[in-house]
Structures are given as structure tokens and as C-alpha cells.
Amino acid sequence: MQSEQTQNQNMASANSLLVADCGTVFTKVSLLGLVEGQYRLMARGEAPSTALPPQNNITQGIIEAVNVIEQITGRQFISQGNIIMPEEDSGDGVDAFIATTSAGEPIQLVVLGAVDPTLEALAEQAVSGLYAETHAIPSPSFVMATSASPVSVGAGQAQNASGWTQERLTLEWERQLGHMREIQPQAALIVGTADGPAGPTPLQEACQLLVNSAKDRQERYGSSENAPSCAVLYAGASQYIEAVRRMLYGVADVTRVDSLVSHAQLGSISIAVGTLHERTIMQHLGGYDRLQAWSSAEPVATATSLSSLVRFLAQHYAMNVTAIDVGGATTTVMLAGEQGEFVPNVNTGIGVASGVGSVLQQAGPQRIARWLPFSITEDELRQFAINRIANPHILPTSTRELQVSHAFAREAMILTVEMAKKSAAEWPDADLILATGGILAHAPKYGQVALMLLDALQPRGVTSLVLDKTMLISQLGAVATVAPITAVQVNENDAVTHRLGTCVVPYGQLQAGQVALTVRVEYSNGRQHKVDVIAGTIEVIPLRTNEQALLTLFPAPTVDVGLGPGERARAAEEIDGGLVGLIIDARGRPLALPTDEAERQARVMQWTQAMGAL
Amino acid sequence: MAYQPGWSVIAQTVVRRERWPGGYKGGSPVRGVPLVEAGQEVSPDQPVLRMERRTAVAKSSHDEIVPAGMYGRVVELTSRGGVVLEGQAALIRGTIGAGNQVAGRVNIVQGDTLQQQLSPGAILVVPTALTFSMVRQALLAGITGIVAGGISLQDFEGFLHTDLLQLLSEHDVDLAQSTLPALTIMCTEGLGSAPMAPPVLNMLRQHQGSIVLLSGTTSTRWSILPELILSFSPEEIQRDWQPIEEDLTLTTGARVRVSGGEHEGATGTIEYLFAYEQVFPSGVRSRALRLRLDTGTFVVIPITLAQRIG
Numbered sequence: 001m002q003s004e005q006t007q008n009q010n011m012a013s014a015n016s017l018l019v020a021d022c023g024t025v026f027t028k029v030s031l032l033g034l035v036e037g038q039y040r041l042m043a044r045g046e047a048p049s050t051a052l053p054p055q056n057n058i059t060q061g062i063i064e065a066v067n068v069i070e071q072i073t074g075r076q077f078i079s080q081g082n083i084i085m086p087e088e089d090s091g092d093g094v095d096a097f098i099a100t101t102s103a104g105e106p107i108q109l110v111v112l113g114a115v116d117p118t119l120e121a122l123a124e125q126a127v128s129g130l131y132a133e134t135h136a137i138p139s140p141s142f143v144m145a146t147s148a149s150p151v152s153v154g155a156g157q158a159q160n161a162s163g164w165t166q167e168r169l170t171l172e173w174e175r176q177l178g179h180m181r182e183i184q185p186q187a188a189l190i191v192g193t194a195d196g197p198a199g200p201t202p203l204q205e206a207c208q209l210l211v212n213s214a215k216d217r218q219e220r221y222g223s224s225e226n227a228p229s230c231a232v233l234y235a236g237a238s239q240y241i242e243a244v245r246r247m248l249y250g251v252a253d254v255t256r257v258d259s260l261v262s263h264a265q266l267g268s269i270s271i272a273v274g275t276l277h278e279r280t281i282m283q284h285l286g287g288y289d290r291l292q293a294w295s296s297a298e299p300v301a302t303a304t305s306l307s308s309l310v311r312f313l314a315q316h317y318a319m320n321v322t323a324i325d326v327g328g329a330t331t332t333v334m335l336a337g338e339q340g341e342f343v344p345n346v347n348t349g350i351g352v353a354s355g356v357g358s359v360l361q362q363a364g365p366q367r368i369a370r371w372l373p374f375s376i377t378e379d380e381l382r383q384f385a386i387n388r389i390a391n392p393h394i395l396p397t398s399t400r401e402l403q404v405s406h407a408f409a410r411e412a413m414i415l416t417v418e419m420a421k422k423s424a425a426e427w428p429d430a431d432l433i434l435a436t437g438g439i440l441a442h443a444p445k446y447g448q449v450a451l452m453l454l455d456a457l458q459p460r461g462v463t464s465l466v467l468d469k470t471m472l473i474s475q476l477g478a479v480a481t482v483a484p485i486t487a488v489q490v491n492e493n494d495a496v497t498h499r500l501g502t503c504v505v506p507y508g509q510l511q512a513g514q515v516a517l518t519v520r521v522e523y524s525n526g527r528q529h530k531v532d533v534i535a536g537t538i539e540v541i542p543l544r545t546n547e548q549a550l551l552t553l554f555p556a557p558t559v560d561v562g563l564g565p566g567e568r569a570r571a572a573e574e575i576d577g578g579l580v581g582l583i584i585d586a587r588g589r590p591l592a593l594p595t596d597e598a599e600r601q602a603r604v605m606q607w608t609q610a611m612g613a614l
Numbered sequence: 615m616a617y618q619p620g621w622s623v624i625a626q627t628v629v630r631r632e633r634w635p636g637g638y639k640g641g642s643p644v645r646g647v648p649l650v651e652a653g654q655e656v657s658p659d660q661p662v663l664r665m666e667r668r669t670a671v672a673k674s675s676h677d678e679i680v681p682a683g684m685y686g687r688v689v690e691l692t693s694r695g696g697v698v699l700e701g702q703a704a705l706i707r708g709t710i711g712a713g714n715q716v717a718g719r720v721n722i723v724q725g726d727t728l729q730q731q732l733s734p735g736a737i738l739v740v741p742t743a744l745t746f747s748m749v750r751q752a753l754l755a756g757i758t759g760i761v762a763g764g765i766s767l768q769d770f771e772g773f774l775h776t777d778l779l780q781l782l783s784e785h786d787v788d789l790a791q792s793t794l795p796a797l798t799i800m801c802t803e804g805l806g807s808a809p810m811a812p813p814v815l816n817m818l819r820q821h822q823g824s825i826v827l828l829s830g831t832t833s834t835r836w837s838i839l840p841e842l843i844l845s846f847s848p849e850e851i852q853r854d855w856q857p858i859e860e861d862l863t864l865t866t867g868a869r870v871r872v873s874g875g876e877h878e879g880a881t882g883t884i885e886y887l888f889a890y891e892q893v894f895p896s897g898v899r900s901r902a903l904r905l906r907l908d909t910g911t912f913v914v915i916p917i918t919l920a921q922r923i924g
Contacts, residue, residue, distance in 0.1 A: 386710075386767065394874035395916045395918055397896055399895060
């Protein structure tokens with residue numbers, strides 16, 4: 001990385017920036033520059049990511065993507081394998097380079113000690129905005145003390161108060177060691193107080209498990225094994241920190257964080273795990289040193305960058321913003337409220353390229369097939385998934401392939417939102433849905449994107465749908481840390497300009513075949529339009545980009561549009577049009593698809609046609 | 615230009631591989647005990663390590679002696695007991711497979727049946743697609759490994775007794791392979807009924823009867839592909855022997871394989887790279903190239919579907 005002084009100078013006078021996002025499957029690079037006094041997106045390039053073998057060098061994909069920008073602009077940005085910095089009089093080079101990355105495996109975090117369901121949920125929540133997977137392994141004594149029904153064992157075997165024999169205890173230790181072997185964690189979080197049902201013993205056992213696991217690794221791979229050891233975050237009873245350090249001396253570095261007892265400690269634990277992710281995953285990516293050397297600021301995790309932007313937007317526009325990013329290996333949803341609420345969920349392993357297998361496993365073939373206007377066998381879905389995993393870069397060239405890809409994308413989003421809702425105390429209706437990620441940004445029709453979002457996120461009331469076709473929003477948070485004006489201007493000028501439209505979703509008891517909602521639209525030019533929307537259907541009322549209209553909604557007596565059943569709603573301000581139009585989704589919430597196969601296919605086709613998504 | 619996974623066939627290269635037949639036997643962990651030293655030259659049939667059960671106090675009768683499987687030099691002994699060999703070889707990368715690294719003699723199957731061609735310990739080359747009955751037959755006959763064009767998903771999963779999606783994403787690859795039947799499989803073309811591509815088959819024919827090293831392990835999590843190493847003896851290596859540089863860029867004249875879509879599995883030569891995005895029947899826009907297939911027909915495909923093979 002450049003020196004701080006040089007970096008500040010570059011930032012102060014940055015006319016041009018290259019911003020790279022290295023995903024698991026694709027690397028995207030954008031050129032930002034000054035156009036008539038405003039920062040704009042000037043060009044973007046995309047290339048397959050190269051963090052994995054055979055290339056094993058994250059910067060190679062960046063160079064390829066920059067080469068695309070060079071072809072588009074006729075300017076040169078790479079010389080002898082490096083970024084030309086600062087920008088030269090000829091226009092070659094840039095003043096700054098910023099990188100985000102989601103490449104690499106998620107950090108595997110084991111939660112050890114007196115892990116009850118509450119602490120397990122808190123630990124999951126603490127890392128929900130990070131590329132991390134948690135695995136709870138409660139200590140044997142804690143499992144024993146909290147076992148609801150002691151198992152009866154044969155006569156003659158010594159039992160403790162919980163009915164556990166020494167043999168069962170030994171088996172539990174072996175099982176836990178096997179679990180550690182399987183997970184190969186890069187980090188451990190020790191939690192629990194000393195006054196639980198098993199006292200402080202679980203904390204001691206957590207250390208013992210880490211010691212045993214280290215021995216096991218050593219036996220398996222030998223002492224010269226270069227694999228990173230397990231870093232330990234201690235969030236247990238504070239009085240035992242020194243004892244824990246002593247037990248783990250020579251086995252693992254122990255970092256003390258706030259004792260985890262409530263939501264109040266989530267922030268510090270999240271920061272600590274985020275730092276470990278940078279240290280153990282990001283910094284071990286092939287070519288990271290070079291990436292760091294190019295960068296005007298430390299590369300950051302893409303999800304961290306996205307969260308900064310989403311929170312900024314929610315506060316800046318005083319609205320509830322839901323951002324969804326569907327990637328090849330990870331799907332992320334973030335809900336930021338105007339009151340500062342923030343619910344992130346980075347669903348690692350769930351995506352539409354290398355993550356497609358997990359979508360199929362977790363959602364099941366029926367759930368994926370339900371979005372298709374044709375029949376498909378489980379074998380075809382499995383074959384599709386395996387082919388996509390083996391060739392994550394491929395693009396769907398036929399309509400059938402595209403529809404199957406979009407079905408997987410819907411389920412990736414649904415799984416991610418389901419998971420996020422589990423940890424959220426409340427899930428307010430979104431005023432704005434901001435969508436990004438390759439499968440959405442590259443969808444051939446805007447109607448396809450809008451329908452995917454409606455099917456998967458199932459918003460209620462009145463919501464605006466915006467597509468980030470530039471795939472820049474995930475990087476603008478990182479840009480904002482060094483060039484805030486650039487980030488704000490590019491966001492408004494380019495990133496969130498693909499407004500799909502306003503969507504009205506009535507809910508409550510919609511009677512099939514009956515009018516659910518009457519919509520009266522008064523266009524700016526005085527023209528009026530009245531539409532009766534039948535329950536179970538979608539209507540798109542023409543209202544193009546840069547058009548505005550006043551909207552009055554007359555719901556049926558049992559139907560709600562946000563003001564109570566049957567209550568008429570008239571917008572105080574004109575609503576904006578979009579690339580799709582004004583969408584009235586009267587299919588009901590939760591969305592239920594017909595059980596009859598022929599009827600389901602017909603209905604899916606009907607909705608697709610209504611949205612102009614065919 | 616775009617970078618893609620490596621060439622599927624490299625006629626001359628220097629390979630450096632750890633000889634490691636898997637860290638588990640019958641579900642129990644095993645460790646390797648090297649029988650060679652760093653710097654030592656080895657031949658394919660030469661024992662290079664012994665696999666011992668970890669719990670055994672002393673050498674047990676179940677220990678397995680592991681031959682090198684390739685000509686080369688010992689460059690390192692790994693901490694888990696593996697032996698890293700380096701040698702000059704031809705390399706064939708498969709698209710999907712399963713099973714640990716094994717060594718055996720190449721036996722190219724003639725015709726559509728395996729009858730009377732099943733010598734225990736051999737690595738069978740099946741130019742067509744595999745069927746469930748063929749792999750079962752091979753397993754029962756003590757065949758070590760099979761290299762074939764393709765196999766249907768149903769037959770493959772039926773033989774492996776496992777969910778392939780799960781297998782490909784397993785965290786502990788070594789452990790996952792240990793649960794599979796003792797027959798290593800590599801498909802050069804992928805799942806389905808595609809026969810082996812002629813260039814691959816031609817290369818294998820040149821090595822009929824030679825001892826080769828085959829690994830079927832495939833992991834999408836760790837980017838591991840199956841591979842077959844056909845090493846050259848010192849006599850076969852000419853004085854001016856040079857490794858072929860594996861150029862991954864897609865340029866006019868490069869040989870590529872189509873990795874998806876309507877023409878999946880077809881091979882051809884790049885005729886033209888479009889400067890601007892093209893629109894495909896799905897409506898998707900993508901940078902694209904025009905390919906002259908080996909059949910003589912021309913097709914336009916997204917650049918990301920072209921995998922350079924030579």
C-alpha cells in the first residue's frame with residue numbers, strides 16, 4: 001500500500017479511480033472519472049476471477065478486466081503488469097485504485113464452551129454480515145448438564161448425575177474432535193459464563209478441545225504443516241482469561257473480546273471476526289500482496305463495503321432500504337432502516353454459480369421447479385447444478401437455461417431472506433429494494449429482474465425497485481472511505497439509475513377471481529387511467545422513466561395497502577415511473593403457487609407475460 | 615482475451631505432485647512412511663511409501679506399499695508422510711471424477727465390452743461413455759482406475775452411493791474419498807454420454823501398457839480436478855525436450871472446448887473475437903467469439919464458454 005501522505009495527496013486530487021471487485025466467479029472493474037465537474041462511471045470491464053488454481057493470482061483477473069476498459073476507452077492503465085498511477089497527461093493511468101473482494105472461502109468459526117441456543121444465535125448474528133460460517137460445539141460437560149433425558153445404560157457402568165457413563169463422555173470427546181477435523185476451523189470463539197449449569201468447566205473443556213485438535217492436526221500433517229492454526233477469540237467469563245491463555249499457550253493466539261451475553265457485544269465480536277477474516281482468508285489469496293501494493297486503501301470485504309453504503313442510503317433518504325446481492329458463491333441481503341436498524345445476512349455458499357449446489361440441497365428441487373413455466377425433472381436440475389459448479393463462468397445461452405438460472409436465483413434470495421428473518425426482531429417493509437449481482441444485472445429484460453425480486457422478497461405495500469446494473473454499489477462503500485464525494489456522485493449518477501418502477505402490493509385476504517384493488521392513476525399531463533386488478537394477477541400500468549403520476553388505491557374491504565383493510569390510500573406526492581412501469585402485484589402474501597401442475601405453469605407464464613419478462 | 619481453467623491435454627510438461635493415496639483406509643486414518651529420500655530418482659513401479667494405520671503400535675499386516683506411478687525425482691517429503699515427485703510427463707485433465715490417486719498400467723478397451731480385458735491393477739481406458747454395469751464389473755475384477763469419456767449422473771451416483779453435489783463440496787476431501795468404492799474414475803468430457811475426444815484417446819494410445827498415475831478427486835470447493843499423469847522415462851526424453859507453456863489466453867487460432875450450452879463438449883478453433891457484446895437466444899449479451907468446430911461448422915459462443923485446450 002502507498003504511504004499515507006501519498007495516498008492523501010492522490011485522494012485530494014483524484015481525477016480518476018479504478019475500482020475492482022474480485023468475486024469468487026467474476027472480477028469487475030470500473031473506471032470512475034470527472035465529467036463536467038461530476039464523478040461518473042466511464043467504463044467497466046469484467047473477466048473471470050483468478051484467485052483459484054491454475055492462476056492462483058487475484059490480480060490476473062483484475063488485469064483482464066482492466067484490459068476490457070482499455071479497449072473501450074483507448075487509454076492505457078496497465079504497464080508491465082502494474083497499474084499506472086497517477087494519471088498521466090496523456091490520459092493513461094489513474095490517480096487511485098480501490099479493491100473489494102469476496103473471493104476465498106468463508107472463515108470457519110467454531111463456537112465453543114457453554115454454548116446454549118441463545119449464545120449460539122448471538123454468535124451467528126455477530127458474524128451475519130461477514131464471510132463467515134459458524135459451527136457450535138458445546139463442551140461435553142455442558143451437553144451433559146443440559147441433556148434433557150439421560151440415556152439409560154447397562155448395569156455395572158459408573159454413571160454421573162446426568163446418567164452419562166465415562167464411555168459416553170469419551171465418545172462425546174471423540175465426536176467433537178471428529179467435528180473439528182471435518183470443519184478445520186480457522187477461528188474459535190469461546191463463550192459462556194462461569195455460573196451456568198456446568199460451572200466454569202465448559203471454558204476449560206473448550207481449551208482442551210482446541211489443544212486436542214491441534215495435536216490431531218499435528219499428528220495428521222506433522223509439525224511443519226503450514227496450514228494456518230486456529231485463532232481464538234475469548235468471549236467467556238472475564239476472570240478466566242489468563243487461565244485460558246495459559247492452557248492455549250503454544251497452541252493458539254488468544255484475543256480477548258467483550259464477554260458475549262447480549263446484543264450489546266455483537267459489534268466488537270463482529271469487528272474481531274472481520275479482522276480475522278482479513279488476516280486468515282483475504283491476505284492469503286494468491287496475489288494479495290500485489291493487490292495491496294496497488295491499492296490506495298486497504299482492500300476490504302465486499303459485504304463490508306455494501307453494508308456501509310446501504311446504511312448511508314437508509315439514513316440519507318430516511319427510508320427502509322433492502323439491498324440484495326446475488327453472487328456466484330454468496331447471496332447477501334441487508335436491511336437498513338431509517339432509525340438505524342440494520343440486519344445483514346451474508347449467506348456464504350449460496351449463489352448462482354459455484355453456490356448453486358447448496359441452493360438445490362437446501363431448497364430442494366420442487367421449490368426451484370415451481371418458478372418454471374415448464375416441467376423439469378430432478379435429474380435435469382441436478383445435472384444443471386453440477387455443470388454450473390464445474391463451469392461457474394458459463395452464461396445461459398438458451399431461454400430454458402436462463403429460466404432455470406433465474407429459478408435458482410429466486411431460491412438463493414429466498415433462503416437468504418429466510419435466514420436473515422430468523423435473527424431479526426422485526427422485518428419492516430422496504431421502501432426501496434436495491435438489487436445487484438451478475439444474474440440480476442445481466443438479465444436480458446428488466447421485467448425479469450422485477451419479477452424475480454417480487455417472487456423472492458415478497459414486499460408489501462408500496463416499494464420502489466432499483467437495479468444496480470453497474471454492479472457498483474458493493475464497491476461504493478469502500479470508495480466512500482477514501483473519496484466520499486466520488487462515491488456519492490457516482491451512486492446518484494450511475495449506480496442507482498436503473499429504476500425498475502414503483503410496486504404496489506396489496507395484502508390481507510384477497511379473494512381469488514375478485515377485484516383486489518382498483519388503481520386510479522393521474523398522469524402529470526392530466527390524463528387519467530383506472531384499473532381493476534384481480535386477485536392472483538399482476539398488472540403493469542404504463543409509467544415510464546421520468547414520468548410521474550398521482551396514485552389513488554381503492555382496496556377491497558378485506559385488502560390492505562398499508563393503512564388497514566379496505567382503507568383507501570392516496571399518495572401525497574407523485575410517484576416515479578421506471579423501466580418496467582407501475583407494477584400492481586395482487587398475487588397475495590405470502591405468495592402461494594397453485595398445486596396443480598398445469599395451472600401452476602399457466603399462472604407462472606401469465607405473470608411472466610404481464611411483466612414483459614418473456 | 616480471457617483466462618480459463620488450464621488446458622485439458624498438455625503433451626509435454628513438468629509435473630510436481632505429492633504421491634498420496636489418501637489419508638484414510640476403511641474409515642481409519644493412516645499415515646505415510648516414505649521409503650525414498652529427497653533427491654532420489656524413481657521409476658513408476660518403485661515403492662516410494664508405506665501407508666500405516668495410525669493407531670497401530672507397529673507395522674501391521676494391513677500396510678499398503680505405494681509405487682511411484684511415474685518417472686521422476688523425489689523433491690520433498692511432506693509432513694504427513696507423502697512423497698513429492700517431479701518429472702517430465704504428459705498431462706490429461708478430466709472434467710469430473712472420483713477416487714484417490716492410484717497407479718496402474720494403461721489398458722485401452724477395444725470394442726464395447728470389458729469382457730476378457732480386465733487385468734487386476736490396470737487402469738482401463740474406455741473410449742466411450744461408462745455405464746453402471748461396466749464400473750461394477752471393473753470394481754469386482756480389481757481394476758484400479760478407469761478413464762472414460764463420460765458417465766450419466768444417475769450411473770455415477772449409483773456406483774458411488776453418494777450425492778455428487780455433496781461430494782464435490784466436501785470440506786475434508788481426503789475423508790470424502792475414503793468412503794467411495796475402491797475404483798478411481800476420471801471422465802474427460804464430463805457427465806453424460808460423450809465419447810472421449812480423439813486427441814485425448816490418441817495420446818493414451820501412445821502410452822498403452824505404461825504405468826501412469828491417476829487421480830479422480832474432484833472438488834469444487836478446493837478447485838481440484840481429476841488428472842492423469844503419463845510420465846516419460848529418461849530414454850524417452852530427448853535432449854532438446856522443452857515443456858509446453860500453458861497459454862490460457864483466448865486468441866485467434868487457439869484450440870478450445872465449449873464448456874456449456876447447445877454445443878457443450880464440442881472442440882474447435884477460434885476464428886474471430888468480437889470487439890463488442892453479442893446477443894444470444896436467451897437475450898443475454900456477452901463478449902463472444904466465432905468458433906470453427908472440428909465438424910467444420912461455425913458457431914458463435916460467449917467468450918466464457920470457451921475453455922482453451924491447446
